Amino acid sequence: MSALTSTVIDPGGYELPASHKRALRWMLYIGYAALTAGVFHGLANALSYAQIDIIGTFPGLRSYYQGLTAHGVANVLIFTFSFSNGFLPLMTARALSRPLDGRVLWASFATLVIGNVLTIYAVVSNRASVLFTAYAPLQAHWTFYIGLALVVVSTWLALLAMLVVLRQWRRENRGARIPLLAFVSVASYLMWFLASLPIAVSFLGILTPWTLGLTDKVDPLLTRTLFWFTGHAIVYAWLLPAYVSWYALIPRQVGGALISDSYARVTFILFLLLSIPTGFHHQYTDPGIPTGMKVMHGVLTFGVFFPSLATAFSVMAALEIGGRRAGGRGLLGWIRKLPWGDPSVAAQLLAMLVFVLGGATGLVNASYTMNQFIHNTTWVPGHFHMTVGTAVALTLMGVAYWLIPYLTGRALFSRKMALASSWIYTIGVLIFARGMISAGLEGMPRRIFRAQASYNNPSWDLGGMLTGIGGTLMFVAVMLFFLVVGLTIFAGRKGEGPADVPVSQTLTAPSRVGWELTLDRLGLWVIVAIALIAVAYGPFLLTYDVVPVSGPFRAF
Numbered sequence: 001m002s003a004l005t006s007t008v009i010d011p012g013g014y015e016l017p018a019s020h021k022r023a024l025r026w027m028l029y030i031g032y033a034a035l036t037a038g039v040f041h042g043l044a045n046a047l048s049y050a051q052i053d054i055i056g057t058f059p060g061l062r063s064y065y066q067g068l069t070a071h072g073v074a075n076v077l078i079f080t081f082s083f084s085n086g087f088l089p090l091m092t093a094r095a096l097s098r099p100l101d102g103r104v105l106w107a108s109f110a111t112l113v114i115g116n117v118l119t120i121y122a123v124v125s126n127r128a129s130v131l132f133t134a135y136a137p138l139q140a141h142w143t144f145y146i147g148l149a150l151v152v153v154s155t156w157l158a159l160l161a162m163l164v165v166l167r168q169w170r171r172e173n174r175g176a177r178i179p180l181l182a183f184v185s186v187a188s189y190l191m192w193f194l195a196s197l198p199i200a201v202s203f204l205g206i207l208t209p210w211t212l213g214l215t216d217k218v219d220p221l222l223t224r225t226l227f228w229f230t231g232h233a234i235v236y237a238w239l240l241p242a243y244v245s246w247y248a249l250i251p252r253q254v255g256g257a258l259i260s261d262s263y264a265r266v267t268f269i270l271f272l273l274l275s276i277p278t279g280f281h282h283q284y285t286d287p288g289i290p291t292g293m294k295v296m297h298g299v300l301t302f303g304v305f306f307p308s309l310a311t312a313f314s315v316m317a318a319l320e321i322g323g324r325r326a327g328g329r330g331l332l333g334w335i336r337k338l339p340w341g342d343p344s345v346a347a348q349l350l351a352m353l354v355f356v357l358g359g360a361t362g363l364v365n366a367s368y369t370m371n372q373f374i375h376n377t378t379w380v381p382g383h384f385h386m387t388v389g390t391a392v393a394l395t396l397m398g399v400a401y402w403l404i405p406y407l408t409g410r411a412l413f414s415r416k417m418a419l420a421s422s423w424i425y426t427i428g429v430l431i432f433a434r435g436m437i438s439a440g441l442e443g444m445p446r447r448i449f450r451a452q453a454s455y456n457n458p459s460w461d462l463g464g465m466l467t468g469i470g471g472t473l474m475f476v477a478v479m480l481f482f483l484v485v486g487l488t489i490f491a492g493r494k495g496e497g498p499a500d501v502p503v504s505q506t507l508t509a510p511s512r513v514g515w516e517l518t519l520d521r522l523g524l525w526v527i528v529a530i531a532l533i534a535v536a537y538g539p540f541l542l543t544y545d546v547v548p549v550s551g552p553f554r555a556f
Ligand code: HAS
Pocket: 133, 235, 236, 238, 239, 281, 282, 301, 302, 304, 305, 308, 309, 311, 312, 313, 315, 316, 319, 335, 349, 352, 353, 355, 356, 358, 359, 360, 362, 363, 365, 366, 367, 371, 374, 375, 376, 380, 383, 384, 387, 388, 389, 392
């Protein structure tokens, strides 16, 4: 029990300059606005599986695929990265108690805005109905590729802002360990930086010249491969900001403590190393990729499963400490003692619980043979609505319940409404995913406009109906969330926001000697990550014969 009380406490109290807070706040607002805009299309897609067509009620919307593109781009690309651009630099500056470089921060903001405007133009004008998985042969307008490339550049600028402040801090604190909150924030975006290079090459070097008519034909398999090189790691770029909260904030919010500083660092280093060399598991069914390469990526996918498993143990232990400190007894009595009435905590606990199911379905996807059954069925959206759609989205909603009050200085408008939103969302996603998963096992294809499909199968009816019901509940929950955030910004009681970021305590201080010092050598880990990527992708890319066979298709 004494171990549960001896904790390393963050000194706290650093206040960011007001103009930095403003830039970070606006990036978060863009993210949460994208979440809200995207779920309107999400509702339409979910209802279409229940054979209810509301797509016609969207003014200016020309096809199901235009709506599906808008949903994917807004919810998994704009929401997640706008949030991270605001959240990760904020956490870094706060942990290092130093201001960010204001010019880089505002440059990141400006690039994000311009990228968004171009992307929205392309999607809204139906010039880019290529879905969020943008590769050949479907072709989009140049504004789509340049717009998304600029969003990526904005994330690089956010990373630069973090690296600059980290370098300054290291110069002034030679030999000191990087505070954990800063370490995990920087490691998250370092991984994403490496992962995002191929998609930038594909969008700017291959697809933009193609859409501008500078080249006639492109190689679809090459653009798919470059997309999935980035495209699997992207899911961890979405996940890691949520993990930053689960490791470095939630333990404090529940009155617990992180069990081990090094354990957390090792987990993030494993993500840096293993998130990227796994992309072929999205291409198990693609011809033209040697089976040996697919198997290697399959094995590494089981490798990247491990740090999430480790996270489950570590986060659970931190929660248990909190629950026991609050008087929880017995094997599971501590769970009831967690602060379920705190909407920020409740949202994130529910997100974790749903992620257990999301992770389990990921294992099925990753298995080379089982993947053949579920690939391109609704099983896959069932999986990813429990991962990015809940583990990430619900966590980021939970974070908003303290972060928006912290940045605006206004009290959360309604705890009850916020709590209701999280519970409705969780119930909704469980019904939704149950529908998608079971219908997927019956072979219902994903990405079909079932409301008007000329082929159908009665065995999909139950799954389709559950998808529609669950999706409607998720929509209602996000509307409630939007209301709470909007009312907090405009009508929350002034001067009542939290004074500080809830930085976790750790049971033991980071070691100042021995092998653990190596953990902080982020440059070294980046080099190891590059070496692993070279092993996993090098043989394929170096021997691949590029065959530009595909002209442009604008199908919808
Ligand atoms: Fe995935 C497809 C494999 C995780 C997202 N995935 C997708 C797609 C998306 C996506 C968007 O191998 C579709 C892309 C498309 O449009 O085609 N995925 C995995 C595996 C994992 C995994 C092995 N995926 C994610 C995450 C995502 C995400 C995370 C978003 C953020 N996925 C695949 C594969 C495919 C795929 C194949 C291709 C399928 C195909 O054929 O098309 C693993 O990383 C999962 C590990 C997770 C765990 C769970 C740990 C649980 C934790 C919670 C602990 C709970 C606590 C609760 C502490 C091991 C950490 C305590 C609370 C109390 C109250 C006590």
